[in-house]
Amino acid sequence: MSFALETAANAEGLRRVAIDPVSRVEGHGKVTLLLDDKNVVQQARLHIVEFRGFEKFIEGRPYWEVPVMVQRLCGICPVSHHLAAAKAFDRIVGAAPVPASADRVRRLMHYGQMLQSHALHFFHLSSPDLLFGFDSDVAHRNIVGVAQAYPEVAKKGILLRKFGQEVIRITSGKRVHGTGAVPGGINKLVTAQERDILKRDLSQMLQWAQDAVDITKQLHAQNPALYNAFGNFRSPMMSLVRPDGAMELYDGVLRVRDDKGGILFDGVSDQKYLDLIEEEVRSWSYMKFPHLRSLGREKGWYRVGPLARVQNCDFIHTPRAEAERQAFVAWGQGDLVHASLAYHWARMIEMLHSVEVIADLLDDPALLSGDLVTSGTRQRSGVGIIEAPRGTLIHDYDVGDDDLVTRCNLIVSTTHNNQAMNEAVRAVARDYLSGHELTEGLLNHIEVAIRAYDPCLSCATHALGKMPLDITLLDSEGQVLDRVQKTGDGSLSRDNILGSIGLEA
Numbered sequence: 049m050s051f052a053l054e055t056a057a058n059a060e061g062l063r064r065v066a067i068d069p070v071s072r073v074e075g076h077g078k079v080t081l082l083l084d085d086k087n088v089v090q091q092a093r094l095h096i097v098e099f100r101g102f103e104k105f106i107e108g109r110p111y112w113e114v115p116v117m118v119q120r121l122c123g124i125c126p127v128s129h130h131l132a133a134a135k136a137f138d139r140i141v142g143a144a145p146v147p148a149s150a151d152r153v154r155r156l157m158h159y160g161q162m163l164q165s166h167a168l169h170f171f172h173l174s175s176p177d178l179l180f181g182f183d184s185d186v187a188h189r190n191i192v193g194v195a196q197a198y199p200e201v202a203k204k205g206i207l208l209r210k211f212g213q214e215v216i217r218i219t220s221g222k223r224v225h226g227t228g229a230v231p232g233g234i235n236k237l238v239t240a241q242e243r244d245i246l247k248r249d250l251s252q253m254l255q256w257a258q259d260a261v262d263i264t265k266q267l268h269a270q271n272p273a274l275y276n277a278f279g280n281f282r283s284p285m286m287s288l289v290r291p292d293g294a295m296e297l298y299d300g301v302l303r304v305r306d307d308k309g310g311i312l313f314d315g316v317s318d319q320k321y322l323d324l325i326e327e328e329v330r331s332w333s334y335m336k337f338p339h340l341r342s343l344g345r346e347k348g349w350y351r352v353g354p355l356a357r358v359q360n361c362d363f364i365h366t367p368r369a370e371a372e373r374q375a376f377v378a379w380g381q382g383d384l385v386h387a388s389l390a391y392h393w394a395r396m397i398e399m400l401h402s403v404e405v406i407a408d409l410l411d412d413p414a415l416l417s418g419d420l421v422t423s424g425t426r427q428r429s430g431v432g433i434i435e436a437p438r439g440t441l442i443h444d445y446d447v448g449d450d451d452l453v454t455r456c457n458l459i460v461s462t463t464h465n466n467q468a469m470n471e472a473v474r475a476v477a478r479d480y481l482s483g484h485e486l487t488e489g490l491l492n493h494i495e496v497a498i499r500a501y502d503p504c505l506s507c508a509t510h511a512l513g514k515m516p517l518d519i520t521l522l523d524s525e526g527q528v529l530d531r532v533q534k535t536g537d538g539s540l541s542r543d544n545i546l547g548s549i550g551l552e553a
Contacts, residue, residue, distance in 0.1 A: 062090055067491055079494050081477055087484060092477040094470050094498065106456040111137055112231055118443070118458075122504055124168065125160035126225050127216055128436035131298075132443040137231035137353045139319070140447050142424025147451050149418025150233035150284030156409045158298050158434065159230055159402040162214025163257075165437035166354075166399040167212060169502045170260065173393060178267055179498050183489025200265070204256040206400070215406060218242045233421030250407050252338050252452025254368075255399040264393040268379065277479070279472040279497040281396050282307035283349065284340065285356035286325075286464070288435050289313070289325030293362030295369075295401065298433040303360050304340065304350065309384045314342070318433040319446030321442055327459065335466050338459060343546050349467035354394035355499065358385055364410070369401035388472045388500040395502070436461050438502050462503045474498040511517075550552045 063085075068078035081092040106114060115133040119126035131154055134450025138144045140227055145151065176189045183361060187193075187431065195202035213223040228234055268275045270409060284307055286298035302316035304325060316324050327336040328345055339348035350356075359377065364370040376393055379385060432443045437463030446455040462469075476497040481490055 053128055054069075059310055064484060065491070067494055077500070081474055081481065081494075087486070088482045089474075089477040091492075092474045094466075094473050097100065100116050101455045103458055106445075106453050109453050110446070110451050111140060111453055112451075114445070114453060115229055115231070116225070116227055119460075121460075121493065123224055125161065125165055125436055125438070125504060127157055127220065127445070128434055128441050129221070130152075130226070131158055132432040132434045132436075132441045133445075134229035134231060134298075135434065136167050136430040136443045136445050137432030137447075138432070140427050140445065141428055143232035143422045144232045145420040147422050148414045149237060150229075150413050150420060150422075151234075152409055153234045153238060154229055155298050156238070156415065157216060157219035157226075159409070160212045160219065160439055161408070161527055162212075162297060162402040163253075163399055164209045164212025164216065166395050166402070167209035167260075168394060169437070169499075170264075170392060170399075173201065173502075174499050175201065175205070177492070177499070179330035179433045183487070184497050186492075188487055189492075195289055204253045204259060205429075207440070208253060208256055208553065210261070210452045211249055212402075215246060232423050233419070233552075235420065237417065237420070238415040240416055243415060246406070247410050250403070252402050254400075254407065256352040257396070257403045257519075258368065261393070261396040261400050265375065266398045268390075268393060275389045276387050276550070279475050279500065280386055280492075281471050281475050282384075282386050283351050284312060284343075285360050285384070286350045286352050287357040287360040288318075289314075289361050289431060289439055290365075293316065295357060295361040295364045295373075295404075297357070297398075299434070302433070302440075305356075305360055305384070307384065309359070312342075317364070318442075319431050321401065321431060321433065321444075325459075336459075336463055337466050338464055339467070350464065351468045352461055352464040353437075354398050354439075355385070355388075355391045356439065358394040358397055359436060364397075366401050368404055369397055372400060388497055406436045428551075436531070438504055439464055461502065462501070463501065465501050469498055469501050469503060471518070472500070 062082040065081040065083060067080075079092065079094050081089055083089055086337060097200060102118065106117065107233050109117065115130050115137065118129040118133045121129050131202050134154070135144075138146055146154070159165060171194070172191045175194050175198075176191065179201075180189050188197075191202065216224045219236075220228030223238070228236060284304055286295050286302065286304045289303045290296040290512070294459055300318075300401060302313065302318065302321065303311065304313040304316075306312050323337050324340065326341050327338045328335055337345070337349065339345050340350060342348070358364075358373055359380075361373075376385065376390075378392075428448075429444075429446045431445075432442050440459075441461055442457075442458075442459040444455075444457040445453055448454045473494055476493050480493045484490060
């Protein structure tokens with residue numbers, strides 16, 4: 049993380065503090081703070097500074113390409129986009145519901161994704177802050193430091209994620225950017241040998257997932273003042289639930305609770321999501337701001353993700369996770385838990401639930417045999433909604449008679465949480481930074497608040513991406529013959545070494 053102090057160009061003479069980039073998140077973003085001469089924060093904003101055009105260049109593509117294409121939004125949660133798109137095109141090809149075998153394989157793939165992503169975020173990205181302290185030595189506050197100080201914790205995190213990735217590989221063909229789901233179903237079943245490989249490690253994964261929940265509970269118990277107050281503000285919460293009110297991460301209906309826990313909306317079909325929410329654009333960010341239509345832009349913003357899902361459902365249908373959900377709810381003492389750091393506790397409950405669901409699915413014979421695909425009456429449009437690791441993910445498409453996509457709208461988890469992350473930034477800036485001389489440790493409090501939401505900023509802006517590239521050509525003696533560099537903005541520079549030594553490029 050880096051930060052810079054500079055004088056803001058405005059009439060009030062406020063100073064501008066920039067945290068650029070925000071570290072240990074997926075994608076690129078920055079935070080700007082405006083402070084007066086007493087270091088009191090007057091404004092705090094999270095800016096998403098990358099732009100992506102996925103919604104436009106999907107247009108004109110054959111619909112069957114899209115479930116594979118949209119995975120390129122992200123290397124962390126590609127399965128979520130893969131499945132949400134496939135579910136949308138199930139509607140278009142008249143294949144809702146898909147065959148039982150396709151449903152089970154997709155669910156197994158999805159819960160493998162939930163497991164690997166939650167393990168990555170908690171152990172690799174967030175545990176350094178939680179285990180060492182927000183203002184601990186920055187050189188030590190990373191996954192290497194965790195591995196040195198807490199080797200068993202790091203080991204469990206790495207192997208839990210590895211297990212989740214293996215589930216994805218078996219069901220989709222690859223650990224990243226697989227092809228398992230197709231409009232109307234799947235393209236492969238799980239073999240008995242693959243199932244047995246996964247079952248071999250299940251008991252260990254289950255225990256380690258339970259250990260991860262225990263870590264988060266202990267952190268709350270050891271410092272309740274911090275965990276109850278940090279980034280604490282009230283908001284409605286939205287997620288999918290099963291029709292009977294159970295937690296549902298693959299399919300279901302939309303439910304929204306108000307900030308006190310009362311149900312505002314329930315049983316809303318995924319195909320009717322636009323009756324519930326609308327999006328707004330603001331000039332200082334490439335990420336949109338969704339809100340509930342009925343409450344308007346000022347009061348209608350909400351939160352999604354583990355914190356919402358664990359409290360939005362009436363129960364979790366797997367026993368260990370349900371016991372932990374009840375302990376989490378009891379922590380709120382009759383009120384919803386709104387503190388941002390509670391996302392980590394809820395996230396580990398979901399990770400435990402994911403391992404339990406994987407165990408149940410591996411005993412389902414539909415994984416091994418049954419129809420792969422089905423189809424029916426064609427439709428011109430379809431919506432697919434899934435609970436991605438970071439929250440509710442919406443894919444919405446129109447397709448013409450020529451099978452080409454004519455419209456694409458994506459509302460990803462991080463976009464739903466956009467206003468909430470800005471509120472968290474403001475709350476933490478107000479509580480911890482105002483009136484103090486700024487240090488790296490204090491500014492890291494802002495990043496801790498953002499990380500709690502596990503944002504995927506690349507997904508949220510649907511961007512093409514800009515990757516620097518440096519290619520060097522060496523001769524057999526190791527001498528540099530040529531070097532070409534492409535910078536983040538796409539421009540090229542070249543060291544004209546070949547010409548200087550009399551060679552042709």
